[in-house]
Amino acid sequence: MNKEKRLEIFRRLQAENPNPTTELEYDSTFELLIAVILSAQATDVGVNKATRKLYPAANTPESILALGVDGLKPYIKTIGLFNTKAENIIKTCAALVDKHNSLVPDTREALEELPGVGRKTANVVLNTAFRQAAMAVDTHIFRVSNRTAIAPGKNVLEVEKRLVRLVPADYLLDAHHWLILHGRYVCIARKPRCAACVIYDLCEYRQKTPVD
DSSP states (O other): OOHHHHHHHHHHHHHHOSSOOOSSOOSSHHHHHHHHHHTTTSOHHHHHHHHHHHHHHOOSHHHHHHHHHHHHHHHHTTSTTHHHHHHHHHHHHHHHHHHSTTOOOSSHHHHHTSTTOOHHHHHHHHHHTTOOSOOOOOHHHHHHHHHHOSSOOSSHHHHHHHHHHHSOGGGHHHHHHHHHHHHHHTSOSSSOOGGGOTTTTTOOOTTOOOOO
16 A cells, blocks of 8 residues: 555545544543553443443542452453453552552553553553554454555554554554544444445455445
């Protein structure tokens, strides 16, 4: 895919959705961090249902830490892997209190030292909360990047690095959100909704659904 085509793709995605953001519900950087930890192998809808009950009761490192693992589990038991996530969240809250003055750090290195925080989670927080040019590649973004040929790669890290390098600079901060929403609602896994796609004519997917 050439530079001009890639530029037009993001111009159209921006025109369609000028102010994209995550579908996770949060009111602070800490709430975002916890929601992203919970979202691993879970849907944003499911996470939001849980945090709507959790955050009114506890939404700071200290208050969640006070719940303890057993006190946290009832709030998140509807989410996959909730036992492991509860343990990681309590450990993360303790680390934030002990090492970061109860604040979420704004560097990849510090974020990835937190239990339950991998590269993708760190990238979401860096991009969404701190507006850094980080690219969190999930299954949707991996699929869209390869299917359209915007930034093909054999693995998540390869796609991430190519997106950071190839997405036009003016669009890089919001590219994560455009791509994930496009993959979630239009370029879906089983049968892409090509008739509803604003970049249909620019996409290089060989098995596109014919559009009249």
